[in-house]
Amino acid sequence: MTEPVNPVPTDPLLAELLDLALEAGRRAGALLRDGRPDDLAVAKTKSSPIDVVTEMDIAAEKLITGFLSEHRPDDGFLGEEGAASPGTSGVRWVIDPLDGTVNYLYGLPTWAVSIAAERDGETVVGVVEAPLRNETYRAVLGGGAYVGERRLSVRPAPPLEQALISTGFAYVQSRRARQADIAQRMIPRLRDIRRGGSAAIDLCDVAAGRLDGYYERGLNPWDLAAGDLIAREAGALTGGRPGERPSGELTIAAPPGVFEPLQELLEEFGAWRD
The missing domain is CATH 3.40.190.80 (D-Maltodextrin-Binding Protein; domain 2)
Structure with missing residues (x-):
């Protein structure tokens, strides 16, 4: 029997967490991509270009935590920009709203939104949204890893x-x-x-x-x-x-x-x- 190209997790909770992480990552990635000034590296609107990047970083984290809290208000958070709450559901979201800040500042494409969900301390869902690569990576514990519809596999080991x-x-x-x-x-x-x-x-x-x-x-x-x-x-x-x-x-x-x-x-x- 052929494995599904894009299998849905059999655990309803994991399916929900994956869907939410994918949507939160997509929204934050779009915010960062579309909200970046073309002249960011020489921006004059703030005291420094870093201020603009920090504002985008914080805005992306607020978008992610707001979206996830709306759907799962009892979950905890740990985020780079200060989100920190234990929650009561046993699920905690670990968020980097902008990984690759210097690349983002300079207009290089290698930056991403990273969202993971832990259940009882174990990472069970991971999503990395890389907007300028047009790639969304995802994995569910025990379910393989994918980019788009393609299942991922490491290279054979060389010396x-x-x-x-x-x-x-x-x-x-x-x-x-x-x-x-x-x-x-x-x-x-x-x-x-x-x-x-x-x-x-x-x-x-x-x-x-x-x-x-x-x-x-x-x-x-x-x-x-x-x-x-x-x-x-x-x-x-x-x-x-x-x-x-x-x-x-x-x-x-x-x-x-x-x-x-x-x-x-x-x-x-x-x-x-x-």
């Missing part, structure tokens, strides 16, 4: 020295210097390194087979919640230091066969410390 790996850098200068040192040591051991600027999209690109792996130190829960589920449902392994889950200390995602030597190398280089 580490042939792997294309993405990473990211923090805003804090001291941490950036340490991360640059790690990247410099990594490059001779890999095919090459990429720096996309959006953790959510990097994780989705691992899921889609566009990258052989990804690692980064310093992520927040909202940076990785949705993308981590999407990557895992596409067949990636995710983690941090050996035996640990992805966290702000270190996040790694890669297919089996790349994950293990990548994690070992990052541990050897001390990528988890500043």
Whole structure:
């Protein structure tokens, strides 16, 4: 029997959460795409272009939390722009309304809206809306990962020295210097390194087979919640230091066969410390 191209979750709650996340992501993505001034990088309407980006970021989070609260008033929230409430339903939404802020500021297409739903502490739904890519990534725990109608699957694992790996850098200068040192040591051991600027999209690109792996130190829960589920449902392994889950200390995602030597190398280089 052929698997449905776009299967509906059998659990009614998960189906509801997925539908709400998709619609919230679509609305927020449209707000950010259509509301961005063409001259944002040199905007004069505020004290700095960053003020405009911050306002868009906050507006997108308010749109998402308002929409979700309207439909599920008892759910909790954790958002980059300050949304924080425990809720009483056992469901919590983890939201990054604009992942890839600097890309957005400069008019680069690699930014996204990231929305995840946790049930009793476990991520069960993840949606990453990338408007300028015209792509919507989604996953339900145990149900696979998709972009549009296409089911996602990680690339077959190459030897580490042939792997294309993405990473990211923090805003804090001291941490950036340490991360640059790690990247410099990594490059001779890999095919090459990429720096996309959006953790959510990097994780989705691992899921889609566009990258052989990804690692980064310093992520927040909202940076990785949705993308981590999407990557895992596409067949990636995710983690941090050996035996640990992805966290702000270190996040790694890669297919089996790349994950293990990548994690070992990052541990050897001390990528988890500043």
